[in-house]
Amino acid sequence: MTETTKQPIRVALVDDYDVVLTGxxxxxxxxxxxxxxxxxxxxAELSDQVDIVLYDSFAQPESDRQELAALVRNPRASRVVVYTWNFQPELVESxxxxxxxxxxxxxxxxxxxxxxxxxxxxxxxxVSEPPSKRVGSAPGLDWPGRHEGFTERESEILALITQGKSNAEVAALTYLSVNTIKSYIREIYRRIGAASRTQAVLWGVAHGFSPDHHRIDHWLGGP
Known part of the structure; x- marks a missing residue:
């Protein structure tokens, strides 16, 4: 009897940032x-029929019910998986x-x-075990600002600021306190030499912190 060749799982990657996705x-x-x-x-909207959509949550609120709900409803996606380091119980349950x-x-x-x-x-x-408090990204991952020395959390906050979010909105999206966000922002300003939010936003736009808007099809010869 001939053994059926097992086909690889077809995966689509979803995020706002090309650098995150390609990494x-x-x-x-x-x-x-x-x-x-x-x-x-x-x-960009999902166009291929895939087995799994892997939704990377960098600088996207994991609690964004509309985004996840749309992926779950999409008939082209058999299954949807969230990929994140934020394991707030409310987010996991949502x-x-x-x-x-x-x-x-x-x-x-x-x-x-x-x-x-x-x-x-x-x-x-x-569902993965929640990571320890000393969170580190897996080898090979990338994000805007990584090569300038930003942690993924710092980059996420700068990305949200670049998108025009207020401190209160950033705090709500990241499940951090406003005071903690202010501390992060002070450190971000120090790193980039910014004296104001406007300068920080302009720096962010110039260094890849604005969301991308396109699709990469057939990655490395894929279907």
Whole structure:
């Protein structure tokens, strides 16, 4: 009896930023026999039929019910998985009730991320263990400002500021206090030599903190 060849799982990546998405896509380079990236969407609608949409939450509110709900409803997406380091119980529960199929930590090494996606594809609902307080991103990930020395959290806050969010809005979206946001902003200003919010926004626009708006199809020869 001939054994059926197992097909790789078709995955679409969704986020607002190309640099985040391409860094994530490269994490799967060694696993192309198991995971194939069909498309990479930065504020573009899903166009391919895929097994899993991996929704990277950098500078996007994980509680954005409209974005996740639209992906869950999309008939082209069989399953939707959130990829994040923010494990506030309210966010995990919100994603679950919206019908997502997984909530995965960015601290997972590539092999464990691939295994988790395979479990989701097999019908399991997978939720990672919350990361420790000393959060670090998985090797290979990238984000705006990383090469200028920003942590992912600092970059997320600057990205939200660049998008025009107020301190109160940033605090609500990141589940931090306004005073904590102010502390982050002071550190961001110091790093970039900004004396005002306007200067910080202009710096952010000039250094890739504005959301991108396009799709990358057929990543590295994918379908």
């Amino acid at each position: 994530l896509a490269h994490m799967f380079d060694r696993y192309r026999d198991r995971i194939v990236i069909c498309e990479i969407d930065a504020n 994603a679950r009730t919206q019908g997502t199929h997984g909530y995965l930590s960015k601290t997972l090494p590539a092999r464990e991320l691939v295994a988790a996606l395979e479990a989701v594809h097999a019908g399991e609902r997978v």
